[in-house]
Amino acid sequence: MTETMPTADPAFEAAYQAAQKSLNEGGIPIGAALARAGEVIASGHNERVQHGDPIAHGEMSALRAAGRQKSYRDTTLYTTLAPCAMCTGTIIQFKIPRVVVGEAETFPGEFELLRSRGVEVIVLDDQRCVDMMRAFQDEHPELWAEDIAED
């Protein structure tokens, strides 16, 4: 019962909705949102398929959509899936102090690296995100492999 209930956090919901939008467009269902003091600044989703852009992971798209920020030190990045090495590097570079992750079951991400650089990582274990990624990985194994640079 609790597995399918949405979290109360509107910024995480924005990330989840962005992932769903990408899925509906035939894209990779990973979404992200940047928030400050609980307010969503911007959200985005993976655009590898939609724009042929291999760098446009969900986190990168959300940060691009947020535009220039004087500081990220008071922001939180929400993402439906554990961040990869590229997105982790960007989080560290921008000095984003906190990352809220939907799930890390279908992809482990780079938590160790994030935490080693002082980034707080919170994992929601959101079952909707796990189900969404599992279904996608089963249906499009080659596309998933391409996105995480696996042969």
Ligand SMILES: [Zn+2]
């Ligand atoms: Zn990434």
